[in-house]
Amino acid sequence: xxxxxxxxxxxxxxxxVELGCGGTVAKLVSQGRxxxxxxxxxxxxxxxxxxxxxxxxxxxxxxVLGVTLRHNMNFRDGFFENNESNQLEIIKVLRYHRPQIVxxxxxxxxxxxxxxxxxxxxxxxxxxxLPKIDTGQDAWRPLAVYHYIQFHELEPHFVVDVSGFxxxxxxxxxxxxxxxxxxxxxxxxxxxSTKSFLESVRYRAANLGRLSRVDFAEGFTTEKPVVxxxxxxIS
Numbered sequence: 001x002x003x004x005x006x007x008x009x010x011x012x013x014x015x016x017v018e019l020g021c022g023g024t025v026a027k028l029v030s031q032g033r034x035x036x037x038x039x040x041x042x043x044x045x046x047x048x049x050x051x052x053x054x055x056x057x058x059x060x061x062x063x064v065l066g067v068t069l070r071h072n073m074n075f076r077d078g079f080f081e082n083n084e085s086n087q088l089e090i091i092k093v094l095r096y097h098r099p100q101i102v103x104x105x106x107x108x109x110x111x112x113x114x115x116x117x118x119x120x121x122x123x124x125x126x127x128x129x130l131p132k133i134d135t136g137q138d139a140w141r142p143l144a145v146y147h148y149i150q151f152h153e154l155e156p157h158f159v160v161d162v163s164g165f166x167x168x169x170x171x172x173x174x175x176x177x178x179x180x181x182x183x184x185x186x187x188x189x190x191x192x193s194t195k196s197f198l199e200s201v202r203y204r205a206a207n208l209g210r211l212s213r214v215d216f217a218e219g220f221t222t223e224k225p226v227v228x229x230x231x232x233x234i235s
Contacts, residue, residue: 005068006033006100008037008094010037010039010105012039012041013041013046013077013113014042014054014057014058014072015057016105017039017103018176020105024103025103026162026169027162027164030066035065037067037070038073041073041113045077046077046178054176054178055072057175058072061176064168064175073086082116086124087127090121090124091124091133094124095135095139098140100144101144102145103146104146105117105150106154107147108154122147125145129141147220147223148218149218149219153204154221156221157222158222160220162216162218163214163216166215173201179192180197
């Protein structure tokens with residue numbers, strides 16, 4: 001069975017992908033690429049909202065971005081581990097969808113789940129290419145794993161020009177109404193529910209764009225050097 005998925009974007013929580021690389025995802029979709037989102041948890045430990053609410057918000061955000069699929073692994077928010085059991089579950093997903101590129105959480109960040117998810121997905125991508133790990137599927141290893149940047153200001157190894165897709169990204173982020181700024185909300189305020197945090201999402205993309213001589217950009221780190229066939233392909 002052929003799966004039309006070129007890129008799988010993983011997030012520890014629903015909204016990680018939208019915040020970290022929503023513009024990149026929207027741009028890939030506009031280019032005809034098949035993109036899927038895999039959420040590791042339902043974000044059930046979040047201070048605001050509930051897991052059921054976030055399920056609905058994730059579905060809404062996926063429609064905004066136009067992705068081919070969205071799936072939740074139902075790992076335990078806050079307590080999932082980078083262990084054999086979880087690696088095998090992700091290997092099964094990778095071997096089924098056979099993506100060329102994987103986008104994963106930041107290599108380090110304020111929320112400990114983000115680094116854990118980053119390492120879990122990265123390790124699973126490598127192990128997925130080993131034929132002696134038997135899942136009843138053919139071995140498959142993505143060509144590359146790229147890590148988007150989240151709360152911490154990490155130095156990107158490359159940026160993607162998302163000019164023209166920033167409004168779509170912000171619409172997808174805003175689908176998580178329970179999590180982000182709402183002047184009428186009675187929920188407890190968190191570090192990400194402030195008006196300034198939501199504004200910072202656009203500002204960061206604008207600032208990376210300024211440094212890169214485009215309107216908006218999203219940054220990524222790599223696990224190995226990026227290869228180009230000509231210096232003229234680097235802008």
